[in-house]
Amino acid sequence: xxxxxxAARIALGDSQLRHNLRNATTTIRDKRARVVAEVPDWExxxxxxxxxxxxVMRRLDEYLLQFEESVHAAGxxxxxxxxxxxxxxxxxxxxxxxxxxxxxxxxxxxxxxxGLNEALAAGGVRAIETDFAELILQLDGDWPSHILVxxxxxxxxxxxxxxxxxxxxxxxxxDDPRELAETARLYLREKFLExxxxxxxxNFGVAETGTVVVVESEGNGRMCTTLPxxxxxxxxxxxxxxxxxxxxxxxxxxPRSSTGERMNPYTSLWTGVTVGDGPQEFHVVLLxxxxxxxxxxxxxxxxxxxxxxxxxxNVCPVYTRTGGHAYGSVYPGPIGAILTPQLRGVxxxxxxxxxxxxxxxCYEVCPVKIDIPxxxxxxxxxxxxxxxxxxxxxxxxxxxxxxxxxxxxxxxARAGERPARRVPGPLAAWTQTRDxxxxxxxxxxxxxxxxxxx
Amino acid sequence: MRIGLFVTCLGDTLFPEAPRAAVTVLxxxxxxxxxxxxxxxxxxxxxxxxxxxEAQALARRFARIFGDFDAVVxxxxxxxxxxxxxxxxxxxxVFELSEFLVGQxxxxxxxxxxxxxxxxxxxxxxLRVVQVGAxxxxxLRGVRGLELVQLPEAAECCGFGGTFAVKNAxxxxxMLEDKCRxxxxxxxxxxTAVDGSCLMQIGGGxxxxxxxxRTMHLAEILAS
Numbered sequence: 001x002x003x004x005x006x007a008a009r010i011a012l013g014d015s016q017l018r019h020n021l022r023n024a025t026t027t028i029r030d031k032r033a034r035v036v037a038e039v040p041d042w043e044x045x046x047x048x049x050x051x052x053x054x055x056v057m058r059r060l061d062e063y064l065l066q067f068e069e070s071v072h073a074a075g076x077x078x079x080x081x082x083x084x085x086x087x088x089x090x091x092x093x094x095x096x097x098x099x100x101x102x103x104x105x106x107x108x109x110x111x112x113x114x115g116l117n118e119a120l121a122a123g124g125v126r127a128i129e130t131d132f133a134e135l136i137l138q139l140d141g142d143w144p145s146h147i148l149v150x151x152x153x154x155x156x157x158x159x160x161x162x163x164x165x166x167x168x169x170x171x172x173x174x175d176d177p178r179e180l181a182e183t184a185r186l187y188l189r190e191k192f193l194e195x196x197x198x199x200x201x202x203n204f205g206v207a208e209t210g211t212v213v214v215v216e217s218e219g220n221g222r223m224c225t226t227l228p229x230x231x232x233x234x235x236x237x238x239x240x241x242x243x244x245x246x247x248x249x250x251x252x253x254x255p256r257s258s259t260g261e262r263m264n265p266y267t268s269l270w271t272g273v274t275v276g277d278g279p280q281e282f283h284v285v286l287l288x289x290x291x292x293x294x295x296x297x298x299x300x301x302x303x304x305x306x307x308x309x310x311x312x313x314n315v316c317p318v319y320t321r322t323g324g325h326a327y328g329s330v331y332p333g334p335i336g337a338i339l340t341p342q343l344r345g346v347x348x349x350x351x352x353x354x355x356x357x358x359x360x361x362c363y364e365v366c367p368v369k370i371d372i373p374x375x376x377x378x379x380x381x382x383x384x385x386x387x388x389x390x391x392x393x394x395x396x397x398x399x400x401x402x403x404x405x406x407x408x409x410x411x412x413a414r415a416g417e418r419p420a421r422r423v424p425g426p427l428a429a430w431t432q433t434r435d436x437x438x439x440x441x442x443x444x445x446x447x448x449x450x451x452x453x454x
Numbered sequence: 455m456r457i458g459l460f461v462t463c464l465g466d467t468l469f470p471e472a473p474r475a476a477v478t479v480l481x482x483x484x485x486x487x488x489x490x491x492x493x494x495x496x497x498x499x500x501x502x503x504x505x506x507x508e509a510q511a512l513a514r515r516f517a518r519i520f521g522d523f524d525a526v527v528x529x530x531x532x533x534x535x536x537x538x539x540x541x542x543x544x545x546x547x548v549f550e551l552s553e554f555l556v557g558q559x560x561x562x563x564x565x566x567x568x569x570x571x572x573x574x575x576x577x578x579x580x581l582r583v584v585q586v587g588a589x590x591x592x593x594l595r596g597v598r599g600l601e602l603v604q605l606p607e608a609a610e611c612c613g614f615g616g617t618f619a620v621k622n623a624x625x626x627x628x629m630l631e632d633k634c635r636x637x638x639x640x641x642x643x644x645x646t647a648v649d650g651s652c653l654m655q656i657g658g659g660x661x662x663x664x665x666x667x668r669t670m671h672l673a674e675i676l677a678s
Contacts, residue, residue, distance in 0.1 A: 009624045018628075317611040321628045355622060357615025357629070358502070360582035380504030393500060397508035400463065400495040401515060410467050429623035434630070434658030437468050444461045444470035448489050 003351040007326035008318075017153050021323050024152045029314040031260025032365070039256065048249045049368040053305035056240055057295060063207040063240045064286065070210030074272020076282040083289050087234060088119035090285050091199065094232050095125045100196040103228075104188075106214055106221040107131035108201025109147060109308060110234050110287060112330040113343075116199070127199065128191050130220040132184055139166045145324030145332060147310035148258050153323050156180065188220065198228035198279065202235045203307065204250060205284070208243045211271045212284065215254060215264050222266050231270075231279035236287050238295075238304035250307060253367035257309035290343035299378040303338045305368045310335075312362035312372065318355055327352065334362035338375040346382045353379035392426075407445065414439040457487050458523035460537075460548070462530045462650070463495040469650045472529045475677035476551050479564050480527065482677075483555075492519045498536040502616040513540035520544055527554045529673045531580035531648050538584070550580060551673055552648055556589035562596045568678045569599030573642035575633070575656065577649040578611050590648055590672050597675060603640045607632070614655035630659045637667060644668050646675055 011017060036042055056063060068078045081087035095103055103120065105111065105127050117127040117138070129138040133151035137143055140162050144150030151159075160175040167187040173179055200221065204213040212233050214221045225231055241247065255264040273282050295301050313319045313333030324332030329340040329349070337356055341349040353376050362372045385393070399405045417439050422431045430436060442450075457480060461473035480487050497512035516537060520526045521544060528534050531550040538545040555561045574594060580586045594602050613619065613629030620626075633656055637645050645660070647653050650671055657669035 005622050005624065008622065012624050012628050317613070317629050318622075318625055322625055353504070354618065355625075357578070357611050357613060357618045357626070359578035359611035359615065361578070361609075361611070364582055377501060377504070377506075380502075381506040383504055385504065389503075393503060393505050393508065397500060397505065397512065400512055403492045403494060406463075406494045413467070426620060429620045430658070432623065433627040433662060434655065435661040436658065437654050440468060440470045442470065444466040444473045445489070445491065447470060447474060448491075452489075 001328040001349065004326055004328070004355040005351060007328060008322040008355070011322045011326045016155070017323055018321065020153055020155055021320055024149060025314040025320045028149070028260055029311075032257060032311060032314070033260075035256045035260050035262055039252070045249055045253050046367055046369050049253050049307070050305065052241060052246050052249060053368050054302075056242065057238070057301055057304055060237065060240070060295065063242060064237060066207040067205055067210060067240055068286075070206075070208065071272060071282075071284055072210075074210045076210065076272040076284060079283060079285045081285050081287045081289070084114035084119075087114050087285050087287050087289070088116055090283075091116060091232055091234070092120060092123040092125065094230065094283055095120065095197050096123070098196045098230055100125060100230075102126045102128055102191065102195055103197040103199050104128050104130050104191050104195040104224045105134075106198070106200035106216065106224045107134045107150070108199070108234065109144075109330050110201040110236050111199065112144065114234070114287065114289060116234070128188075128195070130188050130191065130224055131216075132181065132218055132220075135184055135188070136162060139163075143325070144330060146313060147308050147332070147335075148313075149310075153325070188223075192220075192223045192227050195224075195228045197230045197232065198224040200225055200231065200233045202233050202239055203254065204247060205235050205240045206242075206244050206247065207240050209271055211244065211269050213247065214266075214268045215251070216266045216268070217259065217264055219266050222268050225268050225270060226278045229279055230281040230283075232283040232285065234285045234287055236289075237291050238306075254307055254309055257307075257311040257365070257367040290345075294339075294342040297342065297378075300338070300342050300375055302370050303335065303342055303375060305370050306335050306339065307368060308335075309367055311365040311367065315361040315365050317357060317359060317361065327355070334372045334376075335370070338370075338372055338379060341379050346379055347384065350383040353377075353383060410439075410443050414441075455485050455524050457485050458520050458526045459487050459489050460493060460496070460520065460526050460528035460530075460533065461489070462528060462533045463499075464654075465529060465650055468654065469671065472650050472671035472673050475671065475673035476527065476529045478677040479551075479555070479673060482565060483559065483561060488523070490519050496533045496536050497540050498533055499616065501536060501540065502618075509536075509540060513537070517541040517544050520548075523547065525549060525554065525558065527551055529648065529671055530650060531577060531584040531586060532651060535579045535583035550584050550586055550648060552580075552589040552593055553584065553586040555676075556592055562592045564593065564596065564676045566597045566676050566678055567599050568597050568675050570643045571601045571603060571641065572644045572646055572675065573603045573605045573637060573640040574608070574672075575605055575612065575637075575645055575647045575652065576608055577647050577652045580648045581609060586648065590646075593672065593676060594646070600675070603642050605645075606636045606639055608636075610636075612652050612655050614652050616651070619655060626655075627659075630655060634659045634663060634665070638665060642667065644670050644675075646670050646672050648672050 497509035501509035
């Protein structure tokens with residue numbers, strides 16, 4: 001994949017993108033701050049969310065089996081998928097068993113992670129995205145740049161042009177959001193009614209009851225999970241919570257952290273199959289795809305606590321300037337910088353742990369208290385370093401480990417310094433946009449010796 | 455109180471005016487300041503760059519050098535944050551200067567006079583790691599002649615982040631541009647903070663743009 005600094009440089013040069021991002025993220029983060037401030041026990045809720053997730057990770061083996069049993073008991077079927085290929089094959093089998101050539105989809109990061117749409121297409125099944133933003137991206141062959149607001153990098157005049165080209169049936173459109181939404185609604189309504197199979201991800205799975213939960217804003221999720229006769233849910237194994245009562249915590253912290261709302265418009269919960277009501281065939285695909293490897297890392301595993309609220313993206317000084325595509329993954333922003341390298345292996349995303357100034361704004365807003373800066377440092381320690389850097393850092397460690405060497409190096413550095421607006425070597429990246437602070441004519445320790453004689 | 459001054463490697467080499475000012479302020483308040491000469495770096499550079507073993511070795515060295523003081527005080531919150539994390543045995547006795555003055559000594563007026571328009575940038579690590587709270591602002595309000603102006607979007611990172619400033623120079627610069635714009639909007643003559651490294655980034659940008667706005671460490675203002 002393209003390294004983060006390279007991808008970021010291109011994104012930073014796009015003034016429209018920078019403008020769209022700044023507007024959107026500022027609006028959401030202000031809303032979030034307002035609705036979080038009105039909850040008197042917010043810190044207790046965060047701690048409860050963290051503690052529940054920590055317990056889930058410790059006893060995930062037990063909870064998964066309990067969940068499987070509960071889903072079976074409620075009339076659903078459970079499939080286990082080690083990786084993307086296995087999960088996609090299961091989905092394709094279900095679609096084929098019902099002669100479905102189209103499936104309707106709820107917005108789902110997990111299915112994006114496994115490349116489900118492409119896999120289904122290769123098998124002759126078309127997946128229709130029904131979330132407004134996801135539909136936009138799908139129609140344009142684009143991909144999400146934000147966890148919650150996937151088309152945050154697009155504006156409405158671009159969307160108008162796109163709809164005119166694709167789903168407007170030759171009608172003239174304005175860029176009025178209501179008209180654009182109506183166009184999508186007309187197109188999607190038919191798809192909902194025709195589809196034999198609905199596909200969803202899930203925000204939570206309840207081990208105790210086998211209940212699956214989808215939290216959304218547009219109602220398309222409710223359509224996908226109730227209209228088609230067959231429903232398949234892809235659930236990352238980390239999404240479990242132990243009991244139904246635990247949802248109390250998460251359904252408070254999630255909407256406030258993500259959309260900045262007290263409550264989201266649609267919360268769909270379903271448990272297996274209810275005769276005569278909703279889908280009469282229900283499948284859950286439990287997906288690993290690297291998660292058990294993340295689980296085996298005691299420091300890194302807290303990345304699995306993530307409830308995909310995206311609050312960390314909206315406050316991140318890096319994300320809000322580069323946007324999501326620079327992260328080269330369906331999981332962008334600070335959480336992506338710790339999740340992607342762990343899911344794919346650090347060697348396959350080695351620039352991501354460095355895509356942060358470690359400012360800590362992400363940790364401050366995280367509703368389940370994931371210490372993202374600490375995990376970033378932990379992952380940096382696992383990346384392979386280039387030889388020149390390794391030699392330089394080892395030498396510096398030796399210099400810092402010996403006071404005489406250190407004092408000698410200070411003198412040497414000062415003697416070798418030339419006044420320059422641009423310097424070569426590793427500091428060239430600094431002096432391109434910033435003046436370099438010259439070495440002090442007298443170090444602190446020289447001053448101390450002169451003044452205090454010791 | 456016998457105070458060990460931790461000047462930090464950057465402070466020692468690049469901006470000695472900050473630790474020198476810290477000495478002035480602490481001695482003016484009647485304390486004995488000791489400079490343990492063996493000190494070099496706390497390990498932050500190596501921790502930040504992913505060399506954990508080297509960082510831990512430097513942290514052990516640091517704890518040995520500073521182990522015997524009643525208090526260790528430093529004019530750098532990010533270094534204090536690293537010491538607290540990597541050298542937990544001495545963590546409770548290590549303080550950032552403004553936090554030490556206000557929280558430990560109960561002092562808000564250090565007898566300074568600085569007749570200038572000043573804006574304060576709360577650095578990320580002072581705000582979120584060391585959590586110095588309003589201590590620097592309370593000290594600035596105690597300075598005679600000083601006009602304190604609020605920095606817009608103050609809690610936004612300046613884009614330094616150690617090696618981030620070099621490894622992700624373009625993103626770092628985009629963050630710096632916004633910080634400089636906010637500083638200029640205040641009409642301040644001086645921008646101050648409790649971290650020399652962030653001031654180096656902000657000052658580097660302000661200087662390259664020829665703005666004429668100066669950066670000064672909080673300690674320097676308190677020593678004037």
